[in-house]
Amino acid sequence: MTHKIWVFAEQVNGVLDRVTLELLTKAKDLAGKLEGKTEIAAVLLGKNVKGLCDTLADYGAEVIYVGDSAELDLYNPMLYAPVITNLVKEEDPDIFLFGATAIGSELGPTVAAQLKTGVAAHCVELRINENGLLVSSVPSFGGKILGEILVPDNRPQMASVKPGIFVQGEKETREPSIHWLDVTDLKAEGLPLKALRIDKKEPKGVPLEKAEIVFCGGYGIGSKENWAKLETLAARVGGAAACTRPVMDEGWSPGEHVMVGTSGKSIRPKVYIGFGISGATHHICGMKDSGLVINVNRDEHCPVFEVSDIGIVEDLNKVLDQLLMTIQ
């Protein structure tokens, strides 16, 4: 019997979400841990999406189920979920992974409810145990507690993972094996839920998740002015500025796309420099995989120093100004 590991290939306007490739990479890793034959498949829905199949294959999808229809152009759970649910019922995969993106966080549990199976949400680790079951580690209490979740008796064993948790692997050119789904009968017309449009705007500058160096402000930065200083520093070294939730709540930073933490982004830059960070687990969980971690805080007893490689006990305003003077 062949073990089947599936990944939902999330695309918007013909662009794959990065989490899809990260999940395919992880799927390859899991496949290696399962005994016997395995097959990795991607499920791709949308309009004119065939062009994405090469990329999916290159990152590990041996089989790609494609539902291509004008009706699937915009994501709609009332169209997407039944297509996926029917396919799962026919093919009976063992494991099914979704990105814990806005779309995946709705679609995953919707499909699971239709199949009456379980989803481990926002996993930070996935492994195969001695019984060949998927074990998912999920954070709770803002990341303070990690719990293992199993789906022993139902299939598929589902899990969702935020972008940036797993690392995208190397590409290996492979011919995609495409299975076309019959979606000719799909009709958006007449459904009680209608998707009207999607608007996406890529933020300016180096995207936070791609930056090699991140300057991060915590509540201690105290002002928009200091946030601007972090952005200036970041711009000078080709990095990005980030923040904790309170900084976003205060309106000092531009919004959620720069927030790092359990309920925000997960980043792993080569260097992370934090200013006025308290060290709350919620935030730390979002940057714990960073290379070098430096923190500036005037309170020498601040817990943030325990989770830092290097600590500077000093007024962050002074350190920021000195950095701005020094870094050109």
Added chain:
Amino acid sequence: MNIIVCIKPVPDPQYYDKVSIDPATKRITREGIPTIINPVDKNGIEAALQLKKTYGGKVTVITMAPPNAVENLREALAMGADEAVLLSDRAFGGADTLATSYTLAKGIEKIGDYDVIFCGAESADGATAQVASQLGEWLTIPHLWNVFSLEPQDDKALHVKTKVENGSMEWAVKLPCLLGVARELNKPRFISAMGIIKAKNKPIAIWGKVDLAVEDERLGLTGSPTKAGEIFTPDLKRKGEILTGTLEEMVDTVIERLRTAGVNVQATTKACDCCEGGGQK
């Protein structure tokens, strides 16, 4: 318009750094942490109260929780909800999102007539963000998650916006529907003294397993396809070397370490002033 709001009592997120695992019992200890209404659920209550103001009708809050959740329901009533339902039974215990949403669905079916159901997009403690979508599935009504904008077209349809990464989606949805709301949707009102007084006389129904038309095997731990394994606290500790010296020296050290770590930094550091040619520029 009859509106139902699902709420969840959670340990106050302000104290999550004090949550730990008892090494002896291997259970999560959260002693002394107050239980509050999950913060984003209050945005759901607020949205319901605003709809009621426009279209009239009734706002009912519902929760599946231990008996002491009456306190949290009373708070929701003090905000302005009209009635409350507590689903409480030992048989409901240990429920994952599928069993929780099933039980809530059965409670809501018993309440009966509804036009809109609000849930918070996610809870602060478990944060799976799955109950809203799964509840919508059990009730077989359209559902949307991460709603940050809501404009009624009339008493039959809503225009809704949901958050997606770096943007938003717009939807037209017919009632009845379920909306998982984000904190950006509105600013929940504070409770007034009058609200507290009025809440004392508002009804709170308490329903157990026998009061609902449920299949036993869908409840609680039995009805939960996900099972909990080990729990642990992540080890996030690093070496924590504290730098010494003057401000200039510390910053110079940082820049040196950035370069060692592979970041290309153009800087004028003291160390460089004495290099040949006046340093790196």
